[in-house]
Amino acid sequence: MQLIDTHVHINLIGSWGDSKMLPPQEGNFDSCERELESVRQRWLEAGVIRLVHSCVEPDEFTTIQRIAHKFPEVYFAVGLHPLDAHKWIPEYEEKIFSLAQSDPKVVAIGETGLDFYKAENQSTQETVFLAHLDLAKKLDKPVIIHCRDAAVRMRDLLAEFWQRRGPVRGVMHCWGGGPEETQWFLNLGFYISFSGIITFKNATQIHESARIVPESRLLIETDCPFLAPIPKRGKRNEPAYVRYVAEHMARLRSVSTEAIAQTTTENACKLFGL
Numbered sequence: 001m002q003l004i005d006t007h008v009h010i011n012l013i014g015s016w017g018d019s020k021m022l023p024p025q026e027g028n029f030d031s032c033e034r035e036l037e038s039v040r041q042r043w044l045e046a047g048v049i050r051l052v053h054s055c056v057e058p059d060e061f062t063t064i065q066r067i068a069h070k071f072p073e074v075y076f077a078v079g080l081h082p083l084d085a086h087k088w089i090p091e092y093e094e095k096i097f098s099l100a101q102s103d104p105k106v107v108a109i110g111e112t113g114l115d116f117y118k119a120e121n122q123s124t125q126e127t128v129f130l131a132h133l134d135l136a137k138k139l140d141k142p143v144i145i146h147c148r149d150a151a152v153r154m155r156d157l158l159a160e161f162w163q164r165r166g167p168v169r170g171v172m173h174c175w176g177g178g179p180e181e182t183q184w185f186l187n188l189g190f191y192i193s194f195s196g197i198i199t200f201k202n203a204t205q206i207h208e209s210a211r212i213v214p215e216s217r218l219l220i221e222t223d224c225p226f227l228a229p230i231p232k233r234g235k236r237n238e239p240a241y242v243r244y245v246a247e248h249m250a251r252l253r254s255v256s257t258e259a260i261a262q263t264t265t266e267n268a269c270k271l272f273g274l
Contacts, residue, residue: 001261004050004268005043005242006193007111007144007173007221010074011053011063013039013238033070039238040071046240047261049073050274054111054144054173056081058095068105075274077108077144082115085128093131100139107272109136110144111173114157117149126157133161136168142271143170145190151181158188171271174223178205179212186217191271193219196229196237199248210252219271220245220264 014035043051053064053076061078068074078096080088100106112132114125136143147154161168171191175182182192192213197203222229222245224237229244243257246264250257268274 001047001258002049002265003047003220003242003246003261004052004265004274005048005222005224005239006052006171006219006264006268006272007054007195008051008224008239009054009056009226010036010039010051010224010239011060011067013225013236033067036067036071039240043239046243048239048242049265050075050268051239052077052107052144052268052272054108055079056111057084057087058092061095061099065099065103065105075105075107075272077110078106079110079112079132079144080128081111082113082125082129082146085125086121088124088128088131093135096132096135097139100135100141106141107274108142108144108170109139110170111146112143113146113148114150114154115146115148116153122153126153129157130161133158133168134165136170137165141169143168145170145172146174147172148176151177151184155181155184155188158185162188169271171219173221174227175209176203176206177209179208182209182212186213191217191219191267193221194245194249195221195223196227196233196241196245198252199229199244200233207252210249215263216267218249218260218264219267220249220260 051074064076068076171193172185173193174195175192222242228235228237246260247257250260
């Protein structure tokens, strides 16, 4: 059984609570690599054949690029997370464009999007998000979208962009919306990716959404080192645990885990060109 984890932050694994590692900043990357070797062995044993490493901010580019070129199964995205939108400077646009154009292991733009939870910079987030959509359109690459407490505005911005520039491909990652919101983004042509949250008993709206996504638009992820699924909840998450997401998705949709693995692997390859 082969699996693809479509959203990871393995550069942050060393900073998680049950590790003695520090974040992989300059000066301790060799230690980070040693930690990742054991993490990698576990994801290979779990059947994970590809990973898409998302990016939070351009300062991570060098580290993530090094990880992707060390481990053949790792690909990556480049962008600025909406919670860091205040850091946006014009030079970032050229930096993202240049790396995405020059490195064949860059398969997406992001993560980007809107996070309006306790946010006071909504207009800034929107401006930065639209800049990412422009980059994705120019580069003909999918966009990885983070959307928290902002589904209505996200839908409107994407619809407006569609009318102005044409459709853009992408995925709503770590999706937490209900069925009505899910349908909005399906109608706009997006894939929907579910994380370990679907294993949580009280995530009933997300369970309903996971049941309605067409087979051709379904993806799975860990978003590690965050949001570890049951039975690892509360511990450091890692790519090997995407198997638990697949198993629970299979139960929600009344199919086999092997069917979910095959479907989501094929979908990830199609969207990201893996």
